[in-house]
Amino acid sequence: MNQVIHPIAVATGDGLDYRLGHAEPELQRLMVQAAVLRPTTERMLRSAGIEPGMRILDVGCGAGDVAMLAADLVGPTGSVVGIDRAADGLALAKRRTQYNYPNIAFQQAGLDDYAGHGDFDMVICRYVLIHQADPVGFLRAAARLTRSGGIVAVHEISTRYLPVSEPPVALWDQIGLLLTKAISVLVPGADIALRAPRAFRDAGLPQTTMVCEMVTGRGPGALIYRWVADTCQVFMPSAQKIAPSGQALPGFDGLAERLEAAVLAADAQVATWAQVCVWAPVPR
Numbered sequence: 269m270n271q272v273i274h275p276i277a278v279a280t281g282d283g284l285d286y287r288l289g290h291a292e293p294e295l296q297r298l299m300v301q302a303a304v305l306r307p308t309t310e311r312m313l314r315s316a317g318i319e320p321g322m323r324i325l326d327v328g329c330g331a332g333d334v335a336m337l338a339a340d341l342v343g344p345t346g347s348v349v350g351i352d353r354a355a356d357g358l359a360l361a362k363r364r365t366q367y368n369y370p371n372i373a374f375q376q377a378g379l380d381d382y383a384g385h386g387d388f389d390m391v392i393c394r395y396v397l398i399h400q401a402d403p404v405g406f407l408r409a410a411a412r413l414t415r416s417g418g419i420v421a422v423h424e425i426s427t428r429y430l431p432v433s434e435p436p437v438a439l440w441d442q443i444g445l446l447l448t449k450a451i452s453v454l455v456p457g458a459d460i461a462l463r464a465p466r467a468f469r470d471a472g473l474p475q476t477t478m479v480c481e482m483v484t485g486r487g488p489g490a491l492i493y494r495w496v497a498d499t500c501q502v503f504m505p506s507a508q509k510i511a512p513s514g515q516a517l518p519g520f521d522g523l524a525e526r527l528e529a530a531v532l533a534a535d536a537q538v539a540t541w542a543q544v545c546v547w548a549p550v551p552r
């Protein structure tokens with residue numbers, strides 16, 4: 269988490285631009301988010317059949333966290349290629365993996381212009397399908413890069429269910445509602461998650477399995493407070509520029525600490541958005 273990251277300009281591609289950019293706060297947020305999401309992504313990869321020795325393609329690898337998880341699971345006899353359109357996340361991913369992950373290679377490419385040979389055992393991505401203007405085309409391209417009988421697997425977020433707290437914590441619920449609205453403005457594809465099995469079918473991948481989880485937290489030091497606070501810092505200013513209302517934003521200084529204090533004072537259990545994992549074999 270304490271790596272030196274060089275701030276860089278926003279990088280975008282075709283499709284729905286990745287509107288959060290790749291400057292330092294966003295790359296830092298991706299790494300906190302990755303720590304929160306790792307258990308869910310790992311459960312998906314294991315359920316989808318990841319094994320030692322496999323060859324994996326991680327599309328939209330960002331700062332490299334999913335690629336590292338996959339590399340841990342396929343072991344030294346397997347290999348991972350991580351691709352991303354944006355150079356900035358890739359540079360960080362390379363620095364983070366240069367000594368301990370000889371079996372990961374990173375390459376700057378979009379999924380549609382990546383020159384693979386259709387021999388990957390699994391093509392995986394996390395929080396990438398939601399950014400595609402053409403999710404069916406994206407899944408078709410993923411399937412083309414996967415061997416027959418191999419797996420295409422996606423881990424996405426759904427903003428359909430709001431973050432909740434029990435007993436209710438007013439600050440948690442208020443921030444959760446604001447952020448959900450902001451995500452809907454900045455990520456127009458955020459509703460793809462629950463429709464993903466249909467997109468898989470339309471892409472020629474009809475045998476889907478779908479699992480939905482809530483990420484939850486409680487007690488002192490839970491990383492979920494920092495994730496929500498960092499997500500506010502990154503999303504809300506951009507959401508305000510894009511949103512027509514132009515409403516003033518609430519203050520986010522010390523938000524992680526304030527969220528934690530409020531949750532502890534209420535002895536509450538809190539949850540964020542639904543995590544939707546979908547995977548399917550490529551027909552033989």
Ligand SMILES: C[S@@+](CC[C@H](N)C(=O)[O-])C[C@H]1O[C@@H](n2cnc3c(N)ncnc32)[C@H](O)[C@@H]1O
Pocket residue numbers: 286298302327328329330331332333334351352353354357377378379380393394395396399400
């Ligand atoms: C929210 S980040 C997720 C990063 C990483 N998967 C993770 O979970 O930490 C989405 C990343 O996908 C990349 N991306 C979006 N569409 C892409 C595409 N079609 N091909 C390659 N990269 C893409 C963006 O540049 C961005 O770095």
